[in-house]
Amino acid sequence: MVREKQDIGLTTLHERASVVGVETRRTELETRPSVGILALIVGLDPKRNGDNISDPWIWAITELQGKPETEKRAGQTSAPAETRTIWENRRSNVLGAVAEFTDDRTLPVVAKHLYEVESTYQDGRIAIGQSNVADMAVFIYDGPLDIPFKPTCHEEVSPIGWVKRSSLREFDGLRSVLRQALDLDQKEEFIRQALEDFYANRGKKLVIPEQLESIEDFIARRETSPDVPIVYFPKPTDA
Numbered sequence: 601m602v603r604e605k606q607d608i609g610l611t612t613l614h615e616r617a618s619v620v621g622v623e624t625r626r627t628e629l630e631t632r633p634s635v636g637i638l639a640l641i642v643g644l645d646p647k648r649n650g651d652n653i654s655d656p657w658i659w660a661i662t663e664l665q666g667k668p669e670t671e672k673r674a675g676q677t678s679a680p681a682e683t684r685t686i687w688e689n690r691r692s693n694v695l696g697a698v699a700e701f702t703d704d705r706t707l708p709v710v711a712k713h714l715y716e717v718e719s720t721y722q723d724g725r726i727a728i729g730q731s732n733v734a735d736m737a738v739f740i741y742d743g744p745l746d747i748p749f750k751p752t753c754h755e756e757v758s759p760i761g762w763v764k765r766s767s768l769r770e771f772d773g774l775r776s777v778l779r780q781a782l783d784l785d786q787k788e789e790f791i792r793q794a795l796e797d798f799y800a801n802r803g804k805k806l807v808i809p810e811q812l813e814s815i816e817d818f819i820a821r822r823e824t825s826p827d828v829p830i831v832y833f834p835k836p837t838d839a
Contacts, residue, residue, distance in 0.1 A: 639694065642741065643658075663775060702752065
């Protein structure tokens with residue numbers, strides 16, 4: 601069981617302490633300054649042809665709970681995002697975000713159709729408050745789009761569904777992390793690059809590990825570890 605959790609990047613604090621030493625843990629924090637990750641999940645529609653690149657579908661959610669230190673408020677429109685827990689690696693953090701997209705009911709479909717590519721990750725591109733950064737990731741979903749996906753953490757987020765990027769930019773109440781990602785994409789076109797990598801099979805591989813049978817069990821275990829400390833200095837416009 602411990603082996604299985606290590607493979608997907610999650611152990612309890614007790615288990616982690618038995619596997620790595622103090623110096624390794626310190627190095628992980630020093631080399632992973634990000635406090636979390638935002639996942640832009642792009643849905644491919646075979647009927648849209650070129651529109652998949654020119655105006656892609658992006659999975660959107662509504663935040664149901666606030667978290668001031670990450671500038672999250674209930675009612676905001678966002679994309680799946682997750683604060684990193686202490687000692688976890690990127691894979692575990694990614695799965696924490698993906699849990700805002702799927703539960704066990706639809707996991708078998710997502711496991712076969714959700715991909716990362718060579719240009720998926722954009723490290724430290726999102727600002728949170730005045731002292732923190734988060735990573736971004738673009739994942740490509742090429743499965744059925746008409747499935748009613750529901751999040752594992754249904755008390756934290758509710759699904760909006762697939763929204764065109766152009767329409768999403770016009771939503772009122774966009775969470776800051778999503779607005780920043782969309783603004784950066786407008787300048788740098790990293791969603792286009794990820795899609796081009798996907799079609800060219802550059803670094804293309806499935807996001808969900810084969811050994812993950814239940815994302816709900818995974819999240820239950822993951823939540824036994826505390827989040828990384830977040831230094832939060834409210835901006836002048838914060839209430």
